[in-house]
Amino acid sequence: MEPVDLRVAKARLDILRRRARETVAGAVVLALAGAVFAASGHSQLAFSFAFGAAVGFAIAYLAGAERSHLLTRLVAQGDASLLPEAEAFARKLSAPGMRLRLARGLERAATAGQPGLHEYTWVRPERVFDIRKELLRLAAGFRDLAIPVSPASAALCRRMLCEALVSPLYNPKIPEAELARLLRVIAAGVESAR
Numbered sequence: 430m431e432p433v434d435l436r437v438a439k440a441r442l443d444i445l446r447r448r449a450r451e452t453v454a455g456a457v458v459l460a461l462a463g464a465v466f467a468a469s470g471h472s473q474l475a476f477s478f479a480f481g482a483a484v485g486f487a488i489a490y491l492a493g494a495e496r497s498h499l500l501t502r503l504v505a506q507g508d509a510s511l512l513p514e515a516e517a518f519a520r521k522l523s524a525p526g527m528r529l530r531l532a533r534g535l536e537r538a539a540t541a542g543q544p545g546l547h548e549y550t551w552v553r554p555e556r557v558f559d560i561r562k563e564l565l566r567l568a569a570g571f572r573d574l575a576i577p578v579s580p581a582s583a584a585l586c587r588r589m590l591c592e593a594l595v596s597p598l599y600n601p602k603i604p605e606a607e608l609a610r611l612l613r614v615i616a617a618g619v620e621s622a623r
Contacts, residue, residue, distance in 0.1 A: 432506045433499065433502050433503055433506065433508075435503075435508060435511055435512065438499060438502075438503055438508075438512070438515075439512060441499060442496060442499060442500070442512070442514055445492045445493075445495055445496040445499070446496065448488070448489070448492045449489045449492040449493055449496070452485045452486075452488045452489040452492065453485065453486065453489045455485050456481075456482040456483075456484075456485025456486045456489065457482070459478045459479075459481040459482035459485060460478070460479065460482035462478045463475045463476075463477075463478030463479040463481075463482060466478060467479075497518075498592065500514060500515055500518040501518070501522070501584045501587050501588055501592075502584075502588070503515040503518075504518060504519045504522060504580050504581060504583075504584035505581055505584035505585045505588055506581075507581055509580055509581070519580035519581075519583075519584070520580070522580050522583040522584055522587065523577075523578055523579075523580045523583055525574050527583065527587075528571045528572070528574065528578060528583065529571070529572060531568075531571045531583060531586050531587060531590065532568040532569075532571040532572035533568075534586075534590040534591075535564050535565070535567050535568035535571065535586070535590070536564075536565065536568045537552075538552045538557060538564055538590065538598055539557065539561045539564035539565050539568065541553075541554045541557045551593065551599055552598050552599060553598060553599065553601060556597065556598060556605055556608055557598070560608065560609070560612060563612050563616070564612075566616075567586070567612065567615060567616060567619065570616075570619040570620075571583075571586070571619070576619065578618060578619050579618035579619075581618055582614070582615045582616075582617070582618025582619055583618075585611060585614060585615050585618070586615050589611055589615070597611060
């Protein structure tokens with residue numbers, strides 16, 4: 430995937446922050462109006478305003494999710510120190526809670542590589558079979574909080590686990606060699622931080 434241009438990323442982050450703030454404010458106003466109409470016995474109007482509020486909160490959530498994906502990309506490409514928001518997000522990615530979530534995700538992905546039938550899995554079992562031990566080794570590194578993990582490795586791991594379109598774990602159109610390369614890069618950030 431192409432690197433994100435910093436100027437474009439900064440402008441997009443500003444737009445997403447503003448969109449989330451404005452839609453939450455609008456959703457709160459709609460929710461309050463819905464509550465007033467519900468209290469006065471106008472159930473149809475109350476439902477309409479409540480529905481509008483729910484849509485507003487959904488839009489704010491989607492803006493936050495897009496912001497999170499963009500920040501993850503910035504940290505993964507090594508530009509965390511160039512934007513204050515990305516730097517703060519990099520610290521969040523390296524925090525114990527996120528590291529444990531990533532470790533659980535790696536372990537879950539590794540289970541798809543076990544022999545046998547795997548129903549309801551999105552991970553490509555044929556890809557994970559040969560790298561199962563590497564996934565478990567990375568999971569152990571993320572789980573061991575005594576081992577420092579670089580924010581870029583955490584971001585790459587998050588992208589691999591959470592963004593199916595660009596992940597060789599999920600997307601069969603991405604060559605298998607890319608998965609091996611990605612795991613080496615993630616592992617380098619766990620091992621070099623020691």
